[in-house]
Amino acid sequence: MVKSGDPQAVAIYEEYNKSVMTAFPQLSNEDIDNILAYTDYTPPAPAIPAVVATTAASGTDDTTSTLLLGVLVLVLVVLVVMLFLVTQTLRKIAIANGIEVETSKPKRKPLWKVYINNSFLVFSTVLFLLFSSAYFAYGYMMQVGIDQGYMPVQPIHYSHKIHSGANEIECKYCHSSARVSKHSGIPSLNVCMNCHMNIAEYNGEEDLEKGYTKEFYTNEIKKLYKAVGWDEDNQRYTGETQPVKWVRIHNLPDFVYFNHAQHVDVAGIDCQKCHGPVEEMEIMYQHSPLTMGWCIDCHRESNVDLENNEYYEKVHAELSKKYGVEKLTVAQMGGLECGKCHY
Amino acid sequence: MANHKKYWKSTAELDSNNAFVEDLKGREFVEKLPEDVFLGNKQAMNDSKTNRRDFLKFVGFSTAAASLAACEGPVHKSIPYVVQPEEIRPGISNYYATTVADGFDLASILVKTREGRPIKIENNPDNPINCSANARVQASVLSLYDKLRLKGPNRSGTPVSWTTLLEQSRQQLDKLQFEGAQVVLLTQSFASPSTYDLINQLLTRYSNIKHITYDAVSYSHALDAFEKAYGERVLPTYDFSKAETIVSLDADFIGDWQGGRHSADYVKTRVPLKKNGKAKMSTHFQFEANMTLSGAAADKRVPMSAAQQKQVLAALYSELTNSQASGDQTIQKWAKVAAKYLRKSGKKGVVITGLPSVEAQRIALAINQELGSIVIDTQHTTTIRQGSANQLTQLVDDLNSGLVQGIITVGVNPVYTLANGDQFAAGLDKVKFSLSFSMNNDETASKAQWVAATPHYLESWGDVEFKTNYFGLTQPTIRPLFDTKQFQDVLLSWLEKDTNYRDELRTYWEQNILNGESWNKALHDGFHVHEKPIKKKNYSDSVSDALDTLASSEQDGYSLQLYTKTGLGDGQQANNPWLQELPDPITRMTWDNYLTVSKYDAEIIGLWNETQSDGALNGGFAKITVGSSSLTVPVLIQPGQANGTFGLAFGYGRQAGMKSEMQTGVNAYKLYNNFSTVQPVVIEAIGGTHEFACTQLQNTLMGREDIVKETTLEIFNTKDRNYFNAVPVVSKNHIETLVTSPEVDIWDQFDRSVGHHFNLSIDLNACTGCGACVVACHAENNVPVVGKREIRKSRDMHWLRIDRYYSSQETFEGDNDTVNEISGLGESLTTFSSLEEPSANPQVTFQPIMCQHCNHAPCETVCPVAATSHGRQGQNHMAYNRCVGTRYCANNCPYKVRRFNWFLYNNNDEFDFHMNNDLGRMVLNPDVVVRSRGVMEKCSLCIQMTQKTILDAKLEGRQIKDGDWQCACSKACSNGAITFGDINDKTSRVAKSLESDRMYHLLESVGTKPNVQYQVKVRNTETS
Structure with missing residues (x-):
């Protein structure tokens, strides 16, 4: 068309620095028509009314049961009042007729007095209470500061389930510094844009019950565009950025040194070992307790991966001779020493 | 035993009449616990509205409140880059x-x-x-x-x-x-070629x-002299590694003289390495008025006034050119001795001077020309001072x-x-x-x-x-x-x-x-x-006129010698808390400048210093008048100060644009008339007491004098190790056994032959006391600044301190017999004091001390919560989060290297230094935790750096070479005085220095088996 001198074609040709569009000779005209038809197709709107109906039905169920309960309680109260009135009337009649009603029963020691007088019982109960409350208090105290299951709401609803699960993107593609640094690093937005430059809307599976519709996800992608300053219409960066303030989920105290690279790269541990089934997490949460005991347990059990690492050669030979074992655990390599993590 | 010197840290210690010092020596802790203040006062106890029960209530409530408040974790935000720079x-x-x-x-x-x-x-x-x-x-x-x-x-x-x-x-x-x-x-x-190019363009455009x-x-005098001699107004450069004899007159070339940076080259000639069984060292004469770093390093330091130095210089020139040294007897004597060595060294000799006199500078150049000195480089010159x-x-x-x-x-x-x-x-x-x-x-x-x-x-x-x-x-x-x-x-x-x-x-x-x-x-x-x-x-250049001027220079009355201190220099960075808190290498003083006087002059004028019962130092004031300006400055009696001279440091007394805490000292520039560092001065004592923050008399040595070992080059070359560096022995079943022997050890040895075993080696010959390591340690390890008030209470937080010991050479020989007759610690304390009069010219030894990382650490056994423990790699670990602050460990440490956080030093308005604002906190090292109140801290042998080295090697799958191991201090020391490495690597420098004849451990007799080695100081004293 350029050669034929079409003015519009020439203008486009000039605008894009004289680069020619890919011709796709493998596509027949029919194919092209199909593609056009596919892109023009609008999926039918999901059956939202049905959902509304079910919620309404369950609502009425609830009201009936509450009503029933209320009626029952009322009947009981009426019965109690009636009984009370009956006894009172009977008593009045009896007094009027001069019949003495025996009020006092034969004297028996009340149970609590028996209990109080038995010092052994008191002692054992107190002991029991003390121990059990100490047990619960300890349990409560020990979970202070442990945020296992912490699942904060993030400024952009980023689904690991879609990225890591459905699309099978390797963890370290985005968290690349986990390979080299102590931090796994939250990917910078330009990493997101590597893909999302071309993926502007969501077309995958939906979870309608939780409201995760395609619009919902597409809207989240728009949030990314806003943050990174991407002008979708003109396909260019505006330069107006709004850095995303993610809420940090895994918080180690300042006095602990943890190095991702050592675990991910040197030891070759899967991310999932500590972070759990991330590929199934719609919303990211803290899978492990991240307590010192949890770290230590693993260091006691895990063997050091010595394959093809010149650093370990000499140490391993000497240490395995010393301990008389074939494989060394992290603990045997000195992985339980305070100073290895606390400095 | 070759060395029976008495080491002392201040003149007060030598004064046997000073009851405070005796008292301090007898006590391990300088501060007395103030229990009498409240327990002794019955009335106050009874009147007190807060009784024991109330107190318990408060404690109970605050514990409950604190634990409740701790239940909710704070929400942390993580904000990644929008576009992450590639290199970050x-x-x-x-x-x-x-x-x-x-x-x-x-x-x-x-x-x-x-x-x-x-x-x-x-x-x-x-x-x-x-x-x-x-x-x-x-x-x-x-x-x-x-x-x-x-x-x-x-x-x-x-x-x-x-x-x-x-x-x-x-x-x-x-x-x-x-x-x-x-x-x-x-x-x-x-000294910037491109800037001068731009300035010249500006000058062309604006002719006005x-x-x-x-x-x-x-450095105007030196520049003028060089211009006269060589025709260009620049400064020559020096390479002291080529020197065999150095004669310095008032030039603190290890300090800031002509821009400094000379010490690393100098030290190369000062470490005795035996070749064919014989070690060589350069000979260094220092003629000076103030006690400087160069004077401390010199083989022969002669305290004298600037006028006398000029005479020595003139006499030296005459002696070298026609063997006719002029001047009085002392001058002639020193000129002849120096000339003898210079002649012997020939072109490997050099004379340098910092005297503020064009004539003196010209004579020095003339002597170097005469010697054909290769130490001075008159061709590669520098324009860093113009x-x-x-x-x-x-x-x-x-x-x-x-x-x-x-x-x-x-x-x-x-x-x-x-x-x-x-x-x-x-x-x-x-x-x-x-x-x-x-x-x-x-x-x-x-x-x-x-x-x-x-x-x-x-x-x-x-x-x-x-x-x-x-x-x-x-x-x-x-x-x-x-x-x-x-x-x-x-x-x-x-x-x-x-x-x-x-x-x-x-x-x-x-x-x-x-x-x-x-x-x-x-x-x-x-x-x-x-x-x-x-x-x-x-x-x-023809120097005959200059020679006459110098030879006839006389001093009337007192002279003031202005100098720059290691900490603040010319005062540009006076607002820097690290530098304010860096103890001066010589005086061990922080947060101040002061007038240094000799003990002799102090007695005449009536100036005084006094050590308080808590170990803090007080001083009187002197009014110093130069020409029409006068200043009131606190006084410090400085051993080695030449009689009739007084020292005062530049860089202090700044007011504008400074935090109030940093506005310390007085402005000595006010006395810097005609850009001459030597000024005639009138001094009078005036009333008042100044409170110093000095790290001097605190933590006395308890008479454990073998902490510094030194010998002479002659002994080092001729005698064997057992003579000058004997390992202490103890009696076991009446048999003298080395303390290093497992026989006398109450602990079992741990096998450290596998993996890394870190050692730090400190060469007392190479340490010039410059303090670069101390600041580097602060920067690397987030060591807090505590301020003048706390330093005065000996609550300094320096993980690494450079102790400075004076010793008196003059009494060296005669004392041996007396010393041998001393029995018991008590007698030694009193007898030593009476042995020596405060020397007018002491020798100085610098000794960097940090945690010794003892293999049998006394601190570890007394910690009730096991917060401090030993690593297989030799480090003594400190888990801050485990520490409950009992301070048992510090009490049981023989080296006194543990530091306690008495207060919260970050985010606290009471300590308004860099850690109290967001901008200042940007300097913190993110790999090292910032300690909180109530925990003990100390040198970790920069475990974050060794761990980084190991982790990097694991990542790259390689072995670690010797040079890869570093600590902040060893990295900062350009003199090579501090070496760090793995002694299980037999080729490493520390493994070799462990085998050296000069190697010893501090207080070896205690049996702590430290992982920090020291190398005996060898002095080249044949000059005396």
């Missing part, structure tokens, strides 16, 4: 080579940055000439984060925009040029501008007479640093146009009409010529924190050039310096050597 990876440090040249200090350095923040300064090991960072350069990274820096340009205190400033200033310059009024551009010594260079601490005393004197007059109508100051603070700063300030008020380029709102900037806020050197571009043909580049390591502009960029704007300084610098380098080599390589390396032929400078 969170958690990984980047290093950039750059150069600092602030007009006083010059160093070629590597800057460690984390996530874009410079956090530490390190030496650039690749630079072929020694330009290592001293304590001030190490600390300069903190000055970048100074909260009181100027945030932007202003006019008389009102913020203006750069556009306004640039336009208006150019209009002013144009107007003044039109009027034909003179404008002076007063700058620091830049005159450029004057100004050094706060002037200031001219005469021009400055003229300028102040011209300002006041109205001859100069405009003034621009760059990187200088003459209102503070000039003796007649008041007149300069008055002159500033009279001119039509005044503009100050400054980083802080200092004395000059606050007086100028316009102030241009300049960036810190870590935010700037620049270049410097270290010496002829050796160049360095300065590059920014962080984007400017504030709205600042470099002087060079402003110059370009005045020249109406549409470029920035970076491009201009590159163009200049490519055209003039790089000689076709890569700019990127030069920028990466931080330096460039361009070996082009030098125009030969020939010596032509």
